[in-house]
Amino acid sequence: xxxxxxxxxxxxxxxxxxxxxxxxCLVLFFVGQMESNAGIAKPLKGQASYxxxxxxxxxxxxxxxxxxxxxxxxxxxxxxxxxGFYKEVHPSKSKQSKIAVILSEVLDENYDIKEDxxxxxxxxxxxxxxxxxxxxxxxxxxxxxxxxxxxMTYEDAMKExxxxxxxxxxxxxxxxxxxxxxxxxxxxxxxxxxxTRGLRDKKAKxxxxxxxxxxxxxxxxxxRYLATVSMVVIPVILLSISPALQSxxxxxxxxxxGDAFAYLRYIGGWLLxxxxxxxxxxxxLTELTDxxxxxxxxxxxxxxxxxxGAESLVGTVGYNIxxxxxxxxxxxxxxxxxxxxxxxxxxxxxxxxxxxTATIVVYHYKRKGALNYHGKIxxxxxxxxxx
Amino acid sequence: MERYLNIAKVNLKFNLLPxxxxxxxxxxxxxxxxxxxxxxxxxxxKVVDFYLSLFGIVLCIPLFIPDEDRSVRELIQSKxxxxxxxxxxxxxxxxxxxxxxLALFLLFMKQQRSQFPYCQxxxxxxxxxxxxxxxxxxxxxILDNLAVAYMIPILYYVMCMGGGKKYVGRFYLFSLMGxxxxxxxxxxxxxxxxxxxxxxxxxxxxxxxxINR
Numbered sequence: 253x254x255x256x257x258x259x260x261x262x263x264x265x266x267x268x269x270x271x272x273x274x275x276x277c278l279v280l281f282f283v284g285q286m287e288s289n290a291g292i293a294k295p296l297k298g299q300a301s302y303x304x305x306x307x308x309x310x311x312x313x314x315x316x317x318x319x320x321x322x323x324x325x326x327x328x329x330x331x332x333x334x335x336g337f338y339k340e341v342h343p344s345k346s347k348q349s350k351i352a353v354i355l356s357e358v359l360d361e362n363y364d365i366k367e368d369x370x371x372x373x374x375x376x377x378x379x380x381x382x383x384x385x386x387x388x389x390x391x392x393x394x395x396x397x398x399x400x401x402x403x404m405t406y407e408d409a410m411k412e413x414x415x416x417x418x419x420x421x422x423x424x425x426x427x428x429x430x431x432x433x434x435x436x437x438x439x440x441x442x443x444x445x446x447x448t449r450g451l452r453d454k455k456a457k458x459x460x461x462x463x464x465x466x467x468x469x470x471x472x473x474x475x476r477y478l479a480t481v482s483m484v485v486i487p488v489i490l491l492s493i494s495p496a497l498q499s500x501x502x503x504x505x506x507x508x509x510g511d512a513f514a515y516l517r518y519i520g521g522w523l524l525x526x527x528x529x530x531x532x533x534x535x536x537l538t539e540l541t542d543x544x545x546x547x548x549x550x551x552x553x554x555x556x557x558x559x560x561g562a563e564s565l566v567g568t569v570g571y572n573i574x575x576x577x578x579x580x581x582x583x584x585x586x587x588x589x590x591x592x593x594x595x596x597x598x599x600x601x602x603x604x605x606x607x608x609t610a611t612i613v614v615y616h617y618k619r620k621g622a623l624n625y626h627g628k629i630x631x632x633x634x635x636x637x638x639x
Numbered sequence: 640m641e642r643y644l645n646i647a648k649v650n651l652k653f654n655l656l657p658x659x660x661x662x663x664x665x666x667x668x669x670x671x672x673x674x675x676x677x678x679x680x681x682x683x684x685k686v687v688d689f690y691l692s693l694f695g696i697v698l699c700i701p702l703f704i705p706d707e708d709r710s711v712r713e714l715i716q717s718k719x720x721x722x723x724x725x726x727x728x729x730x731x732x733x734x735x736x737x738x739x740x741l742a743l744f745l746l747f748m749k750q751q752r753s754q755f756p757y758c759q760x761x762x763x764x765x766x767x768x769x770x771x772x773x774x775x776x777x778x779x780x781i782l783d784n785l786a787v788a789y790m791i792p793i794l795y796y797v798m799c800m801g802g803g804k805k806y807v808g809r810f811y812l813f814s815l816m817g818x819x820x821x822x823x824x825x826x827x828x829x830x831x832x833x834x835x836x837x838x839x840x841x842x843x844x845x846x847x848x849x850i851n852r
Contacts, residue, residue, distance in 0.1 A: 269784055269787060270784060270786055273791070273794075284801065285801075339673055339674035340677060340678070340682075341674075440793070447785070448787070457708075543657070543704075544704075545657065547789045547790075547793075548661050548789075551789075551793060552665070555693075556672060
């Protein structure tokens with residue numbers, strides 16, 4: 253029963269206009285955003301520049317942060333990005349003097365950072381300043397490291413090169429960039445497919461016919477959901493073939509064996525949870541309200557998440573629906589955020605499963621006549637229900 | 640006149656209400672997620688282009704939702720008032736609400752001591768809103784698919800954000816941020832045309848279907 257329904261749903265998706273629009277967007281975004289994989293080249297001594305990186309030296313981070321803070325303190329204007337949007341904060345006199353007190357605790361009379369201050373203490377002080385400013389400033393403990401963006405030395409560049417080669421086998425580094433870009437569109441596009449599916453029954457007035465069928469509510473809803481998720485995942489995998497082959501080729505050129513399944517693993521672990529949650533938001537809200545509200549809800553969520561993530565494009569995870577990793581390499585940053593990333597992805601997979609389960613429940617109750625299907629939930633409250 | 644008012648009232652209560660709530664929510668959310676006070680003109684322009692444009696999508700696109708159901712549509716057609724009139728009243732209502740919400744939001748920003756030419760920016764916001772709304776309405780009437788009606792303007796917005804100026808030329812949504820108000824006229828006119836065309840296609844298609852039956 254389930255298999256037949258699943259195949260039917262897949263066929264229906266392939267025939268819908270929304271799906272072709274979805275494919276067009278996916279391909280356009282892929283082509284527009286993914287630069288061609290230029291391959292990895294070994295750094296040569298005496299190059300004019302080796303690129304830039306975020307410093308890992310606490311002293312450098314502290315110095316850059318303080319330089320910035322002093323400048324903003326003097327102009328009494330602090331730039332913050334509480335939700336990724338630019339916000340200028342002009343603190344009151346009392347807040348300004350609180351910041352002055354913290355500054356005096358960190359700096360000596362020559363405006364140099366006191367010798368006896370540890371990085372942890374410094375972080376705590378900066379966090380206080382971030383609180384005073386209302387959050388989202390450059391002094392948030394977790395974001396301090398992004399203040400110190402410094403040129404790489406030859407040794408740094410060599411280390412980065414070896415990391416990409418031996419830890420990521422090149423493929424991994426590129427797969428992360430692929431997930432970073434595709435994650436942006438996959439946090440919104442599946443909702444359109446889900447809403448289209450949800451509204452189709454309403455438009456065709458197919459409720460009564462489908463409700464009376466033998467298939468269980470679980471089979472009906474799950475076949476729709478899994479068909480949608482599969483039909484989203486398949487083109488993503490197809491799109492990944494070309495960059496995956498390029499990475500393998502680049503690996504051979506650098507004398508190592510690439511990882512042929514890196515893209516598949518990253519798609520499964522990184523992108524699939526995004527697709528699952530986005531589609532299930534669409535299915536759940538459409539089943540519940542019989543309206544397009546899911547698009548507005550997911551749209552808003554996506555919008556805010558995107559701007560929140562835009563603050564720092566490498567290694568921003570937290571509970572953002574689209575973790576960002578807009579770079580090739582930086583394996584150390586990746587290692588550092590991996591636990592967060594795993595937690596994040598498990599959370600959204602779980603939420604996806606939870607919401608689709610809730611969809612099944614709503615569908616089941618509707619089928620039994622509990623929830624009227626014209627959008628007014630307790631219309632039949634007087635009728636006797638046997639559920 | 641009373642009947643017209645009734646059409647408007649029913650539309651407000653049963654169709655637009657959730658969308659008005661979404662816009663209210665967006666408006667209340669704005670000061671939390673971005674700066675609205677003490678802004679300079681170009682910073683206000685960013686709020687107008689990036690944020691207020693979305694109001695148009697929310698308030699204009701629901702135009703055909705009430706008669707999405709064929710039997711409801713046929714019932715409305717059987718009434719004395721033509722479909723054009725009913726849909727005309729609905730869109731005028733949506734546009735008035737859009738105007739009010741934008742005007743009040745910008746007034747609020749003015750009150751928060753942000754510096755900007757009020758009328759010009761209001762005009763820019765309306766142009767963007769009508770363009771995105773009109774795009775959705777036209778797509779809705781051509782494809783008869785509500786999800787796509789939202790999808791296309793949202794994607795248009797995203798495309799502009801992704802640096803699509805070279806593809807869309809004068810129909811670039813975020814021109815105010817670049818200090819240019821001149822191109823908004825194209826968006827405004829295109830928006831109005833798309834709304835009108837959308838309504839005409841919607842009703843022509845219905846006639847065709849009626850004949851083919």
